[in-house]
């Protein structure tokens with residue numbers, strides 16, 4: 001198995017009380033899978049993502065990638081956050097080149113690669129602009145291009161579209177789904193949006209809070225082209241709503 005989480009536990013002490021952010025969490029992920037970690041606030045999604053990314057250590061149990069225990073962040077993986085993390089003094093092209101610079105890629109090749117990924121996220125022609133001259137959605141596209149440019153093994157995304165309006169968010173979801181298929185990346189994506197998870201994931205890891213744990217893992221039996229209005233899509237979405245006991249009664253009373 002490519003990614004293996006076994007019996008992972010993580011506790012924090014909050015106001016003198018011990019809080020279980022991850023309670024015996026086990027999860028296997030194959031290379032190339034798109035996994036969404038879905039659940040309400042405080043269920044440990046970010047904690048699990050951070051443990052996989054090597055930013056936080058679990059108290060017990062193990063987290064392995066490619067057979068090796070994760071102890072620190074790897075330069076082979078990247079994380080994309082909600083707040084874009086672009087450098088305001090650099091233009092778009094130079095922001096995308098950032099990771100390539102630390103990999104000591106020569107200038108010409110850097111520029112070529114950065115332009116390729118800017119085209120992939122639909123931002124050709126924006127190379128000279130600075131982050132503040134872009135919308136939130138465009139800034140997140142730059143962050144995605146920057147992440148992809150270094151050809152990472154795994155992309156960790158922590159509510160990357162959380163700050164965007166609904167329409168922009170849907171557009172970016174479509175793009176990241178297309179890109180994930182084209183680039184065949186392993187993606188671990190944190191969200192609390194059920195529809196977003198159903199639209200994107202191969203499998204949805206449904207988590208619950210207090211203690212943070214996995215309630216179930218749902219395989220999404222939808223193809224590569226997903227349509228939010230399609231019956232199959234709505235069926236899967238309803239199933240997930242049911243897991244959270246949030247499905248409203250089908251019975252509707254009409255008054256004419």
Ligand SMILES: Nc1ncnc2c1ncn2[C@@H]1O[C@H](COP(=O)(O)OP(=O)(O)OP(=O)(O)O)[C@@H](O)[C@H]1O
Nearest residue numbers: 012013014021040041042043044045046047048192
């Ligand atoms: N550094 C920390 N110190 C103390 N408690 C923490 C720390 N990080 C997280 N926690 C607690 O652990 C629990 C899980 O947090 P986590 O951020 O993983 O949840 P989440 O599911 O990602 O929530 P959200 O959707 O609100 O970001 C929360 O109750 C949180 O308060």
